[in-house]
Amino acid sequence: MDERAALALLETELGPAGDDAAVVDGQVMTTDMLHETTDFPAGTTRYTAGWRSVGASLSDVAAMGAEATAAVAAYAAPTxxxxxxxxxxxxxxxxxxxxxxxxxxxxxxxxxxxxxATTALGRTDAPVFRSGARPGDAVCVTGTLGRSAAALELFERGDLERANELFRFEPRVAAGRAIAAYATAMMDSSDGLARSLHQLSEASSRECEYECGFAVESDPLPIDDSVREVTEDEAAALELATTFGEDFELVFTVPEDAIAELTEEVDVPVTVIGSVLESAEITLDGETLADRGYTH
Amino acid sequence: MDERAALALLETELGPAGDDAAVVDGQVMTTDMLHETTDFPAGTTRYTAGWRSVGASLSDVAAMGAEATAAVAAYAAPTxxxxxxxxxxxxxxxxxxxxxxxxxxxxxxxxxxxxxATTALGRTDAPVFRSGARPGDAVCVTGTLGRSAAALELFERGDLERANELFRFEPRVAAGRAIAAYATAMMDSSDGLARSLHQLSEASSRECEYECGFAVESDPLPIDDSVREVTEDEAAALELATTFGEDFELVFTVPEDAIAELTEEVDVPVTVIGSVLESAEITLDGETLADRGYTH
Known part of the structure; x- marks a missing residue:
């Protein structure tokens, strides 16, 4: 059983959990475990590790549209x-x-x-779930994509200062709260844009009476400048920005007529990258965008 | 730096945390990490591991006198x-x-x-801390001591069913809430009775104007029957019950005149094992009880 199958099992066992965070009585709670071989490349400072691991859980709180209240971390090491x-x-x-x-x-x-292992806690009376995307909605993303992919390459090249800087992201908590007033569905991009779209599609199709797919365009995709530091090849840049993940941006759907107001309310750039279709398909520039990405 | 020194550092960095759980706005939050080589002897079932690891965090909630609301677990394994x-x-x-x-x-x-890695959440408007023990108070313990020590020996002997049963303890959440109305200081016995008394002493002495010590008697100590299954030697039984720990009982101090009422309110046996002294000493039957126990 691979990790995704196991997660699906956990969700089945646990009922309605399986969103970015669990919701209990107006509180959201989420936990993550990260470890050296898969999550902290050689050269990651402990400052960056503390920032990033706690940030990953705060990003899950953000993805529910909640206020972040507290976090804890369990730290394990040989010495x-x-x-x-x-x-x-x-x-x-x-x-x-x-x-x-x-x-x-x-x-x-x-x-x-x-x-x-980190756990974060948040508070909201109106959580935004992965389900709820409606045909005709726009699909949007905050900030930029590809920072972590670029960081990984820079760790390998030994440009540790820049890599560490890119690895420390600001969880989109304030943005998530502002977006929550408008969004129909939301999650964070920790598994990559492609996988996020597939997860939003699955959750929304399961909860609603219609099939829910996405048509996304590569042209508006906000690829982070750092991606061009590591590759000059546009196809490679697009691949990193859509499938690598770990950028901890918010991917969300919203009625078209709310975009102008939303963009003003949110403290980070928001880019419309496509639209929600009544179809099971997920496409990038009209071609099927496969469900692949980073498995944590 | 050993684990206790590191924990002390974490507490210094974090200010007033360093109790069984952190308290934020009427909520208590606590996290623990357990792993196979040190916490789950060969023969521990995954059912027991799930029970025990989440139970350990719930016990910390209990030790604050809080209601337990929710828990999460991060599960890591090779397959x-x-x-x-x-x-x-x-x-x-x-x-x-x-x-x-x-x-x-x-x-x-x-x-x-x-x-x-487990995290538990609780709620209380009046948390009970490790500090607050006052000379003249009685020192008490819930339930029995030595179950986990006996379980470990039974795992080694291959009596896995009995060992697993002993390893699954009921976190003292209801008891903790009832005790909270009376107790001056409380913590759980996860590090063993001896170390718990030292930690209560340190916290209470730091917060108050007096030195706070304990005189404990071995005679009333509620040694679990299972300890006699693994040793007939009384001295060995006493040693296991006072220093092994991991029993997740509550150790607390309370004014003498509240004991009768408290005992009626609490749903598990409560034993008075000694009293609080205005002194830095911690003694068992008049002999110094060293600060030793299980280091997690």
Missing amino acids: FDRAELEAFVRGASDVCEAVGAEYVGGDLDDHTEFTV | FDRAELEAFVRGASDVCEAVGAEYVGGDLDDHTEFTV
């Missing part, structure tokens, strides 16, 4: 180096501060591999 | 076996149900070692 641990806590605290949440501590564990 | 994952989720759900909390799902991660 506890004072400077490393301080840097981690500083990174975790700083990303919380950036979105108005409180970093309230954590747990430590001896472990052969550097591993971090 | 995702359907039966194992289902059993884990069932154990996690069952322990939540036992204390009136909701198990709301989790995350999955590929990992070379079976590792679980």
